[in-house]
Amino acid sequence: MINNLRAAVRPTRTSRLSLRKDGGAYDATRPAEATTAVVDCAVYRDGVRVVTERSLTPHEAIRQVRRDGGFVWIGLHEPSEAEFSGIAAEFGLHPLAVEDAVQAHQRPKLERYDDTLFTVFKTIHYVEHDELTATSEVVESGEVMCFTGRDFFITVRHGGQGSLRALRHRLQDDPELLAKGPSAVLHAIADHVVDGYVAVADAVQDDIDEVETEVFSPGRKGTPRGTDAGRIYQLKREVMEFKRAVLPLVRPMQLLSERPMRLVDPDIQKYFRDVADHLARVQEQVVGFDELLNSILQANLAQASVAQNEDMRKITSWAAIIAVPTMVCGVYGMNFKYMPELGWKFGYPMVLTVTVAICFGIHRTLKRNGWL
Numbered sequence: 001m002i003n004n005l006r007a008a009v010r011p012t013r014t015s016r017l018s019l020r021k022d023g024g025a026y027d028a029t030r031p032a033e034a035t036t037a038v039v040d041c042a043v044y045r046d047g048v049r050v051v052t053e054r055s056l057t058p059h060e061a062i063r064q065v066r067r068d069g070g071f072v073w074i075g076l077h078e079p080s081e082a083e084f085s086g087i088a089a090e091f092g093l094h095p096l097a098v099e100d101a102v103q104a105h106q107r108p109k110l111e112r113y114d115d116t117l118f119t120v121f122k123t124i125h126y127v128e129h130d131e132l133t134a135t136s137e138v139v140e141s142g143e144v145m146c147f148t149g150r151d152f153f154i155t156v157r158h159g160g161q162g163s164l165r166a167l168r169h170r171l172q173d174d175p176e177l178l179a180k181g182p183s184a185v186l187h188a189i190a191d192h193v194v195d196g197y198v199a200v201a202d203a204v205q206d207d208i209d210e211v212e213t214e215v216f217s218p219g220r221k222g223t224p225r226g227t228d229a230g231r232i233y234q235l236k237r238e239v240m241e242f243k244r245a246v247l248p249l250v251r252p253m254q255l256l257s258e259r260p261m262r263l264v265d266p267d268i269q270k271y272f273r274d275v276a277d278h279l280a281r282v283q284e285q286v287v288g289f290d291e292l293l294n295s296i297l298q299a300n301l302a303q304a305s306v307a308q309n310e311d312m313r314k315i316t317s318w319a320a321i322i323a324v325p326t327m328v329c330g331v332y333g334m335n336f337k338y339m340p341e342l343g344w345k346f347g348y349p350m351v352l353t354v355t356v357a358i359c360f361g362i363h364r365t366l367k368r369n370g371w372l
Helices: 002-008 059-067 083-089 095-103 164-171 182-216 228-258 266-332 347-368
Strands: 017-019 025-027 038-045 071-077 109-113 117-126 141-149 152-160
Touching: 002 071, 038 164, 059 071, 059 083, 059 228, 071 083, 071 182, 083 095, 083 152, 095 109, 095 117, 095 141, 109 228, 117 182, 117 228, 141 228, 152 182, 164 182, 182 228, 182 266, 228 266, 266 347
Parallel strands: 071 152
Antiparallel strands: 017 025, 038 071, 109 117, 117 141, 141 152
């Protein structure tokens, strides 16, 4: 795939032709198949969306921006290589970044290619459920890739969650912020993603509290022991997915908030500090979730082991009690002519009485020692 992308994407922004897979030429000025994955394409000038009679193609939008100023924001959802190649050629996107954007399943990161910042965010959505089970899906992840340039901003979204439509509308209601350019959109998306992390962390905390309460609460009669282990392990796996989204993003947010960048407005950089602070708090929560679930799982396994030991002690105690009548009956069941008290009238009641008394004494002793 990388060879095809290198052939499809040319380094100059002004090139209008790129190679197709069949060796022919693809005209980036035509809205061909490259626009099928475009969710929205708009030009913003002085923080206000430029209203047009019809939807603009990416080619028309960037030509208008370079002629009249402003920037273009293009949103795409799960584009294929063929669908993205025309846009990549038009904006001069680096082949490696294009490959990452098309393939998805990337770690959160921040990379710089010439005059373009490539940022990967993992979106996390909490899946509502009536009861946590060993197969419950707790979090669902998606991805948002962002290309930030001097006069353009491109988002490539993967997954069913994490729509940016509402975010775009909120930004359009704040022209003063949007007038800061593409870096303002990058901050808004970062803030949106991290706010989602905060909400999911609170919801996951409730699930962990519920599991913790059930593990350490007295068991109900008839409830199978050890059934919580599967639920705890499933919740731990979901937390691990959450962790893979949060932890790698810490370093990119630190860079955006601390290191001066030509493509990031200095005023916007101050806002990234707030996002980094929120992300640091979520990071601490997620790491704490992992450690707490480890402790809960170990406690649950320890409780199961203790319960098994208790069961074995009870079985052993009853076996000891039953051994007494078994032994007595075994002795008197032998075909010997001369047996103790065999010819006595009260021999049979006496043997039964002695047997019951011994069993009762053993039972009392075991119960007093906590075995029964």
